[in-house]
Each structure stands twice: as C-alpha cells, then as structure tokens.
Amino acid sequence: MKLLSRSLLAVSALALSAAAPAMAKTFVYCSEASPEGFDPAPYTSGTTFDASAHPVFNGLVEFKPGTTEVEPGLAESWDVSEDGTVYTFHLRPGAKWQSNDIFTPTRDVTADDVIFSFERQGDAANPWHEYIPGITYEYYTAMEMPELVKSVEKVDDLTVKVTLTHSEAPFIANLAMPFMSIVSKEYADTLAAAGNKEDFNNKPIGTGPFKFVAYQKDAVIRYQKNADYWGDAPKIDDLIFAITTDASVRLQKLKAGECHLMPYPSPADIEQIKADPNLKLDEMPGLNVAYLAYNTTVAPFDKPEVRKALNQAINKEAIIDAVFQGAGQVAKNPIPPTMWSYNDAIVDDVYDPEAAKAALEAAGVKDLSMEIWAMPVQRPYMPNARRTAELMQSDLAKVGVKAEIVSYEWGEYLKKSMEEGRKGAVIMGWTGDNGDPDNFLSVLLSCASAQGGGANRAFWCNQEFSDLLTQAKQNSDVEERTKLYEQAQVIFKEQAPWDTLAHSTQFVPMRANVTGFTMSPLGDFTFEHVDLTE
Amino acid sequence: MIRFLLTKLLYLVPTFLGITFVAFGFVRVLPGDPVLLMAGERGLSPERHAELAHQLGYDKPFLMQYLDFLVRLLHGDLGNSLVTKKPVLTEFLALFPATMELGIVAILLATLIGVPVGVLAAIKRGSWFDQVSMTAALVGFSMPIFWWGLLLIIFFSGILQWTPVSGRISLMFFFPPVTGFMLIDSLLSGQKGAFASAFSHLILPSIVLATIPLAVIARQTRSAMLEVMGEDYVRTAKAKGMPYSRVVMVHALRNAMIPVITTIGLQIGVLMAGAILTETIFSWPGIGKWMIDSISRRDYPVVQSGLLLIAAIVMIVNLIVDLTYGLINPRIRHK
Amino acid sequence: MTDTAVKLSDAAIRRRMVADFWYHFRQNRGAVAGLVVFILLVFAAVFAPVIAPHDPTMQYRDALLVPPVWQEGGRSAYLLGTDAVGRDMLSRLIYGAQYSLFIGIVVVSIAVVGGILIGTLAGFFGGWVDTVIMRVMDVVLAFPSLLLALVLVAVLGPGLLNAMIAIAIVYQPHFARLTRAAVMGEKAREYVTAARVAGAGNLRLMFKTILPNCLAPLIVQATLSFSSAILDAAALGFLGMGAQPPASEWGTMLAEAREFILRAWWVVTFPGLAILISVLAINLMGDGLRDALDPKLKKG
Secondary structure, eight states: OOOHHHHHHHHHHHHHIOOOOOTTTTTEEESSSSSOSOSSSSOOOHHHHHTHHHOOOOOOOOOTTTTTTTTEEEEEEEEOTTTTTTTEEOOOOOOOOOBBBBBSSSOOOHHHHHHHHHHHOOOOTTTTTTTTTTOOOOOHHHHHHHHHHHEEEEEEEEEEEEEEOOOOHHHHHHSSGGGOOOOHHHHHHHHHTOTTHHHHHHHHOOSEEEEEEEEEETTTEEEEEOTSSSSSOOEEESEEEEEOOHHHHHHHHHHSOOOSSOOOOGGGGGGHHHHHHTEEEEEOOOOOOEEEOOOTTTTTTTTTEEEEHHHHOOOHHHHHHHHHHTSSEEESSSTTSTTTOOOOOOOOOOOHHHHHHHHHHHTTOOOOOOEEEOOSSSSOOOOOHHHHHHHHHHHHHHTEEEEEOOOHHHHHHHHTSSSTOOEEEEEEEEEEESSOOOHHHHHHHHGGSSSSSSSSSOOOOOOHHHHHHHHHHHHHHHHHHHHHHHHHHHHHHHOEEEEEEEEEEEEEEEEEEEEEEETTTTOOOTTTTTTOOO | OOHHHHHHHHHHHHHHHHHHHHHHHHHHHOOOOHHHHHGGOOOOOOOHHHHHHHHHHHTTHHHHHHHHHHHHHHHHHHOTTTEEEEBBBHHHHHHHHHHHHHHHHHHHHHHHHHHHHHHHHHHHSSHHHHHHHHHHHHHHHHEEEHHHHHHIIIIIIIIIIIIIISSSSTTTOOOOOSSHHHHHHHHHTTTTTTTHHHHHHHHHHHHHHHHHHHHHHHHHHHHHHHHHHHHHHHHHHHHHHOOHIIIIIIIHHHHHHHHHHHHHHHHHHHHHHHHHHHHHHHHHHHHHHHHHHHHHHHHHHHHHHHHHHHHHHHHHHHHHHHHHHHHHEEEEGGG | TTTOOSSOOOHHHHHHHHHHHHHHHHOOOOHHHHHHHHHHHHHHHHHHHHHHSSTTTTOOOOOTTOOOTTTTTTTTTSSSOOOOTTOBBHHHHHHHHHHHHHHHHHHHHHHHHHHHHHHHHHHHHHHHHHHHHHOOOOOOHHHHHHHHHHHHHHHHHHHHHHHHHHHHHHHHHHHHHHHHHHHHHHHHHHHHHHHEEEEEEOOIIIIIIIIIGGHHHHHHHHHHHHHHHHHHHHHHHHTTSSSTTTTTOHHHHHHHHHHTTTOHHHHHHHHHHHHHHHHHHHHHHHHHHHHHHHHHHHHH
C-alpha cells in the first residue's frame, strides 16, 4: 500500500515535469555533497541546510537575502521587554503547512508548532527529543540555547512568549539560523500515530517555498514549487539538486548545461569561468577567516613581539596568489570586512623578512624550530592548508626559523590542536553562523573558550579583551556594541595571538540565463527568487 | 557434493567470525574522535563530550562493545550511521544496486571481450594480433585506473562531449526505483530515451572498471588455451582429422574455461577495490564512494558494517566459484 | 633440477642456472625492454640529485602552472612545465621515481619475509598451526585489498610509511599461501626425508633445504607485487591516504593536480604516465621472469 502511494506521487510529479516541458521550468543545482537528513535541527552542515531548512522550512525570523540582517519570517513582528529578557512573537496568520502522500494538514501554523520546535530540542523529556536513536541537537546546544531559554509559552494561537535567563543581544540572530526552523506538530503527531517517526527526517513538511518530492541517496533531490507559499511564489516549478562531490566534475556539468548553478568552484577554474560566454560568476567575500594560531602559553610564542615577528616573516600575498588563486583577500582582523564593527583603521603587520629577523634577534630567539599544523581537509576558508604550510615553511626558512609541517586526520587534528601545551602553530579558520561579531570573537578568542572544549586554539586569555566582549554581548544597542568590538580588535592586533591569514572569496558560477540569485554572506544557497530566462 | 558443500560452509564460520573481529577491531582503533568530528571547529565541552560518548556506547570496554556488536548482528541490526542517523543496512541496500550494476556491466564487458581475444590470440600464437592484443592487455593490467578515468573524462566528456560527466541518468528522467538497476528501471518506466540515457552514463565508468579484469581475463584465457591445446587429447583429435575449428571449440575451449571461470570469479574482489576509485572519480552513488566518505567522516558504524557486508559478499562469490569449480572438475571435491 | 644424475658443485649448478635463465629471459623482447626501462628508472632514482634540473620542492613564485616547453607560454627552464606553486614537473617526476622504487622494495620485502615465515610455519608443521594461520590469511584475503589498505591507513594515520605497511600486510597472505603450498609439496620429497634422517633440525630443514626449492613462484609473485604495490600506493596517495604533500610521489602529485584537470593538462597527465610506464616495465619483466623460470613453458 505504501509502495503504491509512493509511486503515485512519483507519477504525478513526473506528469508535472515531463508532460508540459515548455511551461514547466526546471532549475538544476549541482550541490557539493549529500544532505545528512531533512530535519534541519539535528545537523550542522551548510549542505544539509541548503537541502532542508532553506527550500522547505521557515524560521520565526529569517536573514534578509544577501545580508546578515534579520527580517520577519513566520513571525510578522516581535516585541522585546525593557530588560531584554522577554520576547513576544506575533505569528503570521494563514501560513500553510505543505502536504505529502502521508499527511494533509488540518490547520495553519500556530503557537503550538513554535513551542514544539523549541521543546523537542531543548527538553530531553519531550517524546520527539530522540525520535531517531542517537540523534542530538548540536547547534541548539552550541548556541547555548538550553542555558539561555527559560520558557516558551503560548499566549494565544498566534502569539508566543519566549523568556530568557539573561539579556543576550545575539538571540534574535540565533532564531534566524536553520536549526530553529519551525516544524509541524500536527505532522509529528500523525507520524507518531502511524509509527514511522523517522519519516520526519526523510519526508520533510514545512511552510517554505518548495515542497520536498524525492531523494535518491547520494544522487538527486527533487523539489516542487509550493503553490500555497505565504511569500512570493517561486518562479521555477521544479528544483533539482544533482549531488556532485567533485569540483571539476561540477564545472563540467555546468558547462555542458546539465545544471544551472554550482557552489564552490575550484579556485584554479575561476579565470576559465570568467572567459566562458555561457556562464557568469557572482562573487562575495565570505563570512570567514583563516588564521595561524600560535600557542601563546608556550615559550617563545608567549611573547607578543615574537609572534609579531613571525607574522612579519610570512608573506600572505603569496598565499593568496598560490593557494587561493586570487580568490581571497589578506586578513588583518579576526572578523571579515563584511561584518559590522570591522575595524578598518587597523594596520596589518607588513611582510618584511629583514625586520622579522631583527625582531627575533632582539627578542633573543635563536635557531627557532617550530611545528606548523596543516589540516588535512579543504574548508570554505582554506582551499589547501598543506600548500599554505609549505609556503610558510619556505618563508620562515628565510628568517632562520625551521618549520616542520604536521598533519593529522581531521577529527584527530581538531582534538590535538586543542590539547594543552600543544607544540607549534596551527592553521585553522572559522565560518560565521549568524553574522554577529560575538560569534567570531567570543567563540575563538575569549578566556572562556581557551579551556578544554572551547575553540580558542591560541590559548590566548586577555582579560581586557574578554571583558569588552562580555559588555558588548549584554548590550542590545548596535552602535555601542560596534565601539566595543572595534576596541577589542585593537587589543587583538597588539597582542597578535594569530597571524590572520585570509578571508576567502566565495564564487558562484551559473549559466548566463539565471536571474534573481543572491549570494548569501553566510554561504547559504537559496532558490526562492531565481528564474531562468530563455 | 553435499558433504563438500558442508565442509566448505563449516570452514567459512571461523573466517566469518574473524572478519567481524577485524571489521570491528580496526574501526574501533581508528584515531580521531567521531564525537568531536560532529562538533567541527567549534569544539565541545568535556561534559557534553562524555554525554555523547555515553549515548553512542563508546565509553564501554572494547570487548563489551564487540559482544554488543555481535549480538546486534545476530538480530540483523548493523547499527545506525553517525552522520545520517539512518540504519546502515538501509543505506547499504539503497546504494548497493548502483555498484552491482556497474560491476556486472564491467565484468560482462571484460568477459565478452577478454575471452574471444584470449582465444584468438592463442590460436594465432605469435601473430601480430597476438602481440598487439597481449601488449594492450599488459598495458591495461598496469593501468592506474584513477588516472585512466580522468583522461577519459577529459577526452570524451570534456573535449568531444560525447558522454555525460557523472551520475547514473539524465535528470530529465524521474521514476521510482523498482529493481535499483538503472538500466532495467529505465526500461520499465517506459519513458522515451531513458534507457539510452542510463546506458550513456554507464559507458565510461564501466570501461574504467573493466580495464584490469579485461586484461587479466584475456591473458588467462590465452595461456589456458595454449596449455590445453598442447595436451594429448587435443593433439589426438587434431590427428584424427577433426576440423580445426571444432577442435578448438569443443575440446580446447571447454577445458580451458575451467581456470578462466575461476579467474573471473576472483575478479570480484578486484572489482570492489576498483569500484572505490571508479565511483570516486565519476561521482557514482555506490558503496565504494560511500565507504571512502565514511572512512574520512569517521562514521564508525558504517565503516565496520560496510566492511563486513563487502567481505561477506566477496566470500559468498568465492564460495560459488569454488562450488562451480567442484561441479566442473570432480577431482577437486575429494582433495 | 637438483636431482640431476650428474654430480656438480653448488657453484657450478648456480652458474648454469643463471646462464640458463638469462638465455630464456633474453628470448622475450618485451621483458628486455621492461628491464631497460627499469634500469633507467633505477638510474633516475639513484642519480636524481644530479640529473634533475631543479630542486623538486623549490617553488618558483614567478612561474606558476607554466606549460611544457613545446606549448605556447612554455619556458626552456621547465621542460615539462610547473605545478600550481611553481615547482618543476620534470624534477618532481624524477624524484618521484625514488618513491616508487622505495615503495616497491619495502612493500615486497615486508610481504615476502612475513609471508615466507608464516607460510613455512604453516606448511611445515601442518595440523592446527596450519589451520589457524590459514584461517587468518583467509580473513585478510576476504577483504578487497585496496579497501583493507585504506582502513589500515586510516587506523595508522595517513602517510607513506603507513601506506607501505598497510599494503604489505594486505599482500602478505599471497606469499604465505604460495610458500605453504610449495613447502607441503616438497616436504614429502625424498631429499627432505633424507635430510631428516641425516639429523637436520626443523629450522635447518625449513629454511636451508626446502625453501630454496620453492623460490621460483615466489620470485614471480614478488615481481607482480612490486608493480601492484606501486599502483596501490599511488591509489592511496590519490585518495589522500598515501604519501603526503609536498612529497613528489606520483599518486600524491595526481591528487594535488586534480583540481587543474581542465586548465593544466600537464600536471595531470605526466604523473599518471610515469606510473603507467614504470608499472608496465616491471610487469613486462615479470612476464619474462615467469616464462624463464617456469619449466613447463620452457619445454614448449
């Protein structure tokens, strides 16, 4: 019976796409990897969100396309109490849930759905907390929501009151993140009654611009326009994700017209893409930073002057040329220039091997040999860490520093690089989650994150710097926060716990007839507004 | 025969237990912490880490974990993937047809070309055909197939644009999987052009995967033929004035096929190894690529159960080859 | 061969065997060609510092991805062009020969020594020792070699040494099986019984009396393994689990070059060609060796 209904759905979807090819517009996106699942909350990768949260779901609030600003989503508006601890959300009336072969909604989005979306993640006693064995809500935990959210209450069907334990400025940006997508309580109840809870993760039901149709593992995901979408209806009828893990193969497919848009081209291919009249290329500085973190607790790297001298010895322009192939810019601050509060007045340490040599001598450092850690994987902020390390190695040799390149398997690398007393400097990076400077500075450089389980890989604890961050976090005035963060960046540069290496540029190649695509500084791929011209 | 079969099966039991131990043991001593990998650059607090490790059962002693694993295995439970949280068996079954289809086409290709070439080369020993084909076979045997695949992609998909770059079928076609074999499903779907599309997607990957088995089979067939043709009964048949083609077809070929069949059977393991590389290059959604990805993601349950399933398949195929061999050649049974 | 009626001194027998072997090996043109290429390869590896025009790790920052000399934009300083960080391809390929030979030698040595020890033990003692050992070998052989090597490397950590160990472990059962079969075959022969009666100890029997008589198939298998080892190590390098950059191991070079497949054909083509040619040469030699050592074919 189940099989029959599934094939019926497939046939009807097919009828839509094949019967009227002249009218139906199909948009193919060559995605870079398989989604882990279709419930956005338990996962952490952008690939999964591109396939789940963005096409199928909505949050209470959302990021405005192309920015990190927050705009209304399923909540039309919200009020914040004087002390910043109570948020009251007014839901959009008439936002419809989607349907599929096993579920037809009887009601629109209500406060119950919002409460369910919070509680299934935050409340271990909720029957949906572990609806798949071993499932966890890493983003909810990582953004410190369990400590932050005190209660979520229903005022009426369309009003929800969220009470926080303390005032926290980035809270509203957290709500725009994919893990806080609003899911249907009615769908959950239906599945629970039918005894196939795991379909919650296999056949998503949301309120978003596209309906999920089918997923063929590691190959294709199909979506269909959601005719009942509360926002502007998408201009394309069918959306297809063709999963293609290899960057050069993706480009081949794009050139052959087998797909319309692709993420993450190999930097080596950029020139070629620009030269192709059938393709166009969007670019935007990514919300990320790559850095080399010294261990500031180990001699001689505990001295700021030594760290600054090493920074002077490394030619970052050369790294941009050879590793990023021009697809990046030299970083001088720990946050990217597209982020508010970026301090452009800061002057970077200039590349000057002679001065570096002199500075090292003045600091009494002779015959220094160190390790440079290079991660084994490609990350959005770092196309090739080994190649970067090789360049650094030869730069450092010129100032008499012997560097040995060390690498571990990625999981091991993450672990060992946070072990106390680690030798050497590690190449690392970070991609922003919600566009808030706190999401960079506190996570990567605060005293609290220098302890086990944090992500401060320089083990750098500067009380003055940390205090500035705390002040900024509890203040909801953006201008005042900006001042505090700018000041923090000055301290950072003086102390130089890192060599800030680069902010990578994100490129998105697409067919020349694609219109309406907006790049997201957060690295999301959304197709709500895209269209194809003839 | 039954006794032969039972002995064979009895032998397999300890081997299989050994395989479970190896699959479980290796994977469990992999360095790198899957729990940390889930958190990425962000890191985890020690408490949260302990909590997750406990939830996943990684805090128990090694032998306890192994016993758990065996018990669950007996119940047909191969565990859930850490990444997708779905049962490993479900994922394996979803992807295996893709690998099997590729493998079957490759082995057919290798056999249908390799055997005739080998026979012909043996008959015309020393001719230019023999020399050219055997040189080609040796080149094929020496081929780094990951490079060979890249070359084919550059040439046929890039420059000539004859074949699609990757995937199993054009995205235009969409039908529910019935058998999981794209060639069959595309025919069943009744959609025009679907089969041609599925076929054209299969060409390059199957050529790449068939390269080494083809070379091995051609060489093996040739030497088996040469050996048989030197035997007394063939010479006798020839001397009795039997037509040459009949001597070759009836006497020589039939006997030469015994070692050739074994060779073909033994290529299954080679195919599985080749599938890892071929699937990686062509983004073919099969179990080879799945294993590679899972190893690098430290998806413990997938790696251990995947290893186990693959080894079990290779073992079963080898058993079938052994049995066929025993059927054809009764002498083996009593050894 | 050893039980010929004419009594000859050991040295004379050996000399005659070598001459005999060389006579047959020479007949095979392919094998000789393979040998020549192999000698060139060894030459390149040994004299790499002398013949390579550049340091293989030297990065010429003004010469990124320069094409080969015959192509437009090529420079005579870089005959086969340069890679993405401006290293000379030709020099890297020449140094790469060192890696390949080193890999072949190490893998085969470990696998042969391990395999012979284990195989001789199993074959000589038989009984439960044999059963246990052969079951363990079956387990290893049940996994596709590359997959098992991959998992082993993942366990040991990516790197050239670990890749070699992993490949050797995977190859070792082949030698063990061959040795065992040969030992079991020889054990029942008269000369062994004679040696035993004469009071030869187990060890002496195993390694001095029986083993030399099983060498032919082992040599052939070793040659085959030598070339497979180069291929498998390159495959591991290609998958990022073998030698690590900046090592100029050919498979690793290919992996690094993969992103340039559409833009710079030379960084992809040459390392692969180098692998193919060396593996082919060794396989040609292997064929020649087998024909020369296999008495059955000698007759015909």
